[in-house]
Amino acid sequence: MQYRSSVRSQVAPFQVMTLLAHAQARAAAGRPVANLTAGQPGTGAPGPVREAARQALSLPLGYTPVLGLPQLREAIAGHYARSGVRVDPANVAVTTGSSGGFLLAFLAAFEAGDPVAMGRPGYPAYRNILSALGNRVVELPCGSDSRFEPTVPMLRGLDRPPRGLVVASPANPTGTMLDADRLAALVGYCAEQGTTLVSDEIYHGLTYERAAMSTWGPEVATVLGDDRARESSIVVNSFSKYFGMTGWRLGWLLLPDHLVGPVEALAGNLALCPPAISQYAALAAFTEESYAECEAALDGYRQNRQLLQSRLPAMGLTRLAPADGAFYVYADISELTEDSPAWCERLLDATGVVCASGLDFDPVDGHRFIRMSFAGPREEVARALDWLEGWLASTR
Numbered sequence: 539m540q541y542r543s544s545v546r547s548q549v550a551p552f553q554v555m556t557l558l559a560h561a562q563a564r565a566a567a568g569r570p571v572a573n574l575t576a577g578q579p580g581t582g583a584p585g586p587v588r589e590a591a592r593q594a595l596s597l598p599l600g601y602t603p604v605l606g607l608p609q610l611r612e613a614i615a616g617h618y619a620r621s622g623v624r625v626d627p628a629n630v631a632v633t634t635g636s637s638g639g640f641l642l643a644f645l646a647a648f649e650a651g652d653p654v655a656m657g658r659p660g661y662p663a664y665r666n667i668l669s670a671l672g673n674r675v676v677e678l679p680c681g682s683d684s685r686f687e688p689t690v691p692m693l694r695g696l697d698r699p700p701r702g703l704v705v706a707s708p709a710n711p712t713g714t715m716l717d718a719d720r721l722a723a724l725v726g727y728c729a730e731q732g733t734t735l736v737s738d739e740i741y742h743g744l745t746y747e748r749a750a751m752s753t754w755g756p757e758v759a760t761v762l763g764d765d766r767a768r769e770s771s772i773v774v775n776s777f778s779k780y781f782g783m784t785g786w787r788l789g790w791l792l793l794p795d796h797l798v799g800p801v802e803a804l805a806g807n808l809a810l811c812p813p814a815i816s817q818y819a820a821l822a823a824f825t826e827e828s829y830a831e832c833e834a835a836l837d838g839y840r841q842n843r844q845l846l847q848s849r850l851p852a853m854g855l856t857r858l859a860p861a862d863g864a865f866y867v868y869a870d871i872s873e874l875t876e877d878s879p880a881w882c883e884r885l886l887d888a889t890g891v892v893c894a895s896g897l898d899f900d901p902v903d904g905h906r907f908i909r910m911s912f913a914g915p916r917e918e919v920a921r922a923l924d925w926l927e928g929w930l931a932s933t934r
Contacts, residue, residue: 546671549670550662552898553897557895561890571890572890572922573914573918574891574911574914575894575909576911576914577710577866577911578778578779578784579835580914580915581831583781583782583823584828585828586822586825586827587820587823587828590818590820591819593818594818594819595815597814599818601810602814605630605632606811606812610632610820611630613821614627614632621752622756623752623754624754629792629793629794629795630790630791630792631793631801631802632790632817633788634812635787636738636774636776638809639774642801643774644702644736646800646804647736650671650673651672651674652674652701653676653700654701655676655703656675656676656677656688657680657687657688657706658677658680659711659903659907660704660706660710661711661899665677679903687705687709688705688724689724690723690726690727693724694727700733702733702736703733703735703736705721705735706739707721707738708750708862710864710866711859711907712859713868714860717751721757722757722761722767725762726762728771729762729766732770735771736774737774739753740776740778740779741863742780742863743780743832743836744779744839745862750863753773754767754771770794771794775789775791775792780832781832782835783820786813786816788812788820842913842914842916845916845920846861846910846912846923857869865912866910866912868899868907868909869907869908871907872906876906878895878896878897878906878908891926894911896908896909
């Protein structure tokens with residue numbers, strides 16, 4: 539008998555991990571590195587969260603309720619109330635990161651074989667988790683003409699309505715956002731066609747010109763004139779980005795009534811409960827002191843964003859996706875190369891600057907794009923831009 543791995547496990551690895559391994563080897567050899575790849579905040583968790591974790595160490599820290607501590611579910615609902623979004627704590631499910639949330643949402647909402655649509659470029663874990671679960675991924679090519687976001691006409695152009703649709707606003711890798719009308723149009727389409735919309739909102743709070751809107755928010759309800767968004771959509775969010783808690787592995791879902799029970803049953807079997815110490819610590823994320831620290835971090839991202847938006851065009855990198863939110867700049871470099879992975883390798887070898895190839899996010903057209911993160915310290919971002927500018931000038 540010949541043993542082999544399952545077909546469902548044959549998902550694409552992150553291309554950037556190979557590049558990061560090269561960068562780590564370079565740093566270990568004492569050579570300079572400037573990282574523009576990290577999709578995580580450089581600030582870490584707010585002080586009150588770290589202190590709450592320290593205090594929680596004196597607790598038994600046994601299993602919590604499957605859907606999370608009741609007081610944390612209430613606090614998450616209160617977090618939404620700050621921006622005028624009405625959420626019943628009974629519809630909140632605390633998860634093991636947003637990654638665990640996506641797994642639960644996809645399992646609860648879709649059968650194996652169901653077609654689920656997503657924009658391309660997009661976060662690769664959507665595609666890979668869905669594929670591993672046996673779903674058929676339907677990619678919608680999204681370019682600058684649609685601000686890299688899916689549209690209702692794209693969906694109506696499919697042979698049949700998909701069973702699910704994944705949207706992100708702000709999006710990774712582009713940072714683009716949907717306005718109320720376009721978001722409401724997508725929600726309306728899904729409600730009309732019986733499509734479940736999974737809304738990735740993990741970058742909410744990290745926006746620069748205007749606030750991001752939730753599918754469960756009043757803006758969408760006002761456009762649609764009813765609560766169809768709450769019946770047809772699942773919201774995925776996380777403590778990782780705005781709250782700077784990437785390694786704490788804690789996220790949440792907002793679930794329509796008919797999915798609360800299924801998600802609870804699945805979660806109880808898959809993970810028993812989210813990490814207990816992270817839940818107790820996360821209660822302190824919703825204090826005014828923590829919010830103030832998060833807003834200070836946002837100011838730092840805003841300055842880094844301005845730095846990239848002003849300096850990259852001066853280097854000749856002018857075709858940039860609108861970075862409405864998150865902490866990424868997605869750049870079309872097709873005038874420089876048609877092989878962005880090789881280009882990123884050459885850049886790293888010559889300068890120490892680490893960027894992500896667009897192929898991680900777009901397996902069809904990503905060879906023409908790179909993603910640069912501005913979540914790190916300002917000094918490192920500025921240093922990376924200096925090295926990039928010098929290298930580009932020397933290669934022209």
